Amino acid sequence: xxxxxxxxxxxxxxxxxxxxxxxxxxxxxxxxxxxxxxxxxxxxxxxxxxxxxxxxxxxxxxxxxxxxxxxxxxxxxxxxxxxxxxxxxxxxxxxxxxxxxxxxxxxxxxxxxxxx
Numbered sequence: 001x002x003x004x005x006x007x008x009x010x011x012x013x014x015x016x017x018x019x020x021x022x023x024x025x026x027x028x029x030x031x032x033x034x035x036x037x038x039x040x041x042x043x044x045x046x047x048x049x050x051x052x053x054x055x056x057x058x059x060x061x062x063x064x065x066x067x068x069x070x071x072x073x074x075x076x077x078x079x080x081x082x083x084x085x086x087x088x089x090x091x092x093x094x095x096x097x098x099x100x101x102x103x104x105x106x107x108x109x110x111x112x113x114x115x116x
Contacts, residue, residue, distance in 0.1 A: 069110025
């Protein structure tokens with residue numbers, strides 16, 4: 001069994017990406033293990049790593065399940081993270097997506113559950 005899962009987001013410029021992701025997570029990075037990599041602990045065993053990789057920048061995607069999608073999206077917008085409209089997906093799931101400055105896609109999921 002895995003002890004941690006790490007989502008990796010490829011960016012072109014670590015400094016501008018760090019600024020944007022600090023707004024997304026509403027906090028500074030939890031870890032900066034090397035000049036080209038910053039990390040946020042998204043939950044006890046899940047991390048988001050933002051790393052310089054110009055060849056793959058803009059092709060990353062990750063999803064975050066949130067308890068209250070309206071509150072999450074509103075709070076992110078207040079910090080300058082412009083999530084799109086919340087849309088109904090299926091079986092009570094609702095989604096809102098934003099792209100970081102490199103074009104990587106982050107989707108907030110409301111109504112997520114482990115079994116459908």
